[in-house]
Amino acid sequence: MKKLFAAVLMSTAVGAFADAAPAQYQASCFACHSTGAAGAPKTHDQAAWEPRMAKGMPAMVESVKKGLNAMPPTGLCASCTDEDYTALIEFMAAPAPTN
Numbered sequence: 001m002k003k004l005f006a007a008v009l010m011s012t013a014v015g016a017f018a019d020a021a022p023a024q025y026q027a028s029c030f031a032c033h034s035t036g037a038a039g040a041p042k043t044h045d046q047a048a049w050e051p052r053m054a055k056g057m058p059a060m061v062e063s064v065k066k067g068l069n070a071m072p073p074t075g076l077c078a079s080c081t082d083e084d085y086t087a088l089i090e091f092m093a094a095p096a097p098t099n
């Protein structure tokens, strides 16, 4: 019984983690930011994001819209709004959820 309870708890936590990623993340940003391809700051790698976040969120959103070096303009999310970018950046810069 205890084991079953733990399994249910765990699947709930995993579900919550999946929900935490904004909808566009998987389709757009994931390709580069999950692996750090071409020098992209990796998702949940706080040390990589900290100096970038220091520039402030408006500057970060501008970088994505205009493109930055190997990152193409819009980060491959043509339909993203500023609010979408903010949510995506906050998700990637946050520490990995512990579960």
Ligand code: HEC
Pocket (backbone or CB within 6 Å): 024, 028, 029, 030, 031, 032, 033, 037, 038, 039, 040, 041, 052, 055, 059, 060, 061, 063, 064, 068, 069, 070, 071, 072, 074, 075, 076, 077, 080, 085, 088, 089
């Ligand atoms: C084709 C690969 C690629 C995709 C797709 C991509 N990125 Fe990037 N991203 C990069 C790379 C490479 C860098 C590092 C650029 C540099 O500093 O030279 C970067 C840097 C960033 C930065 C830091 C900008 C700064 O001013 O330091 C932000 C914020 C960012 N990406 C957000 C996003 C978001 C949000 C998405 C999805 C909508 C996305 N990226 C999609 C490759 C990508």
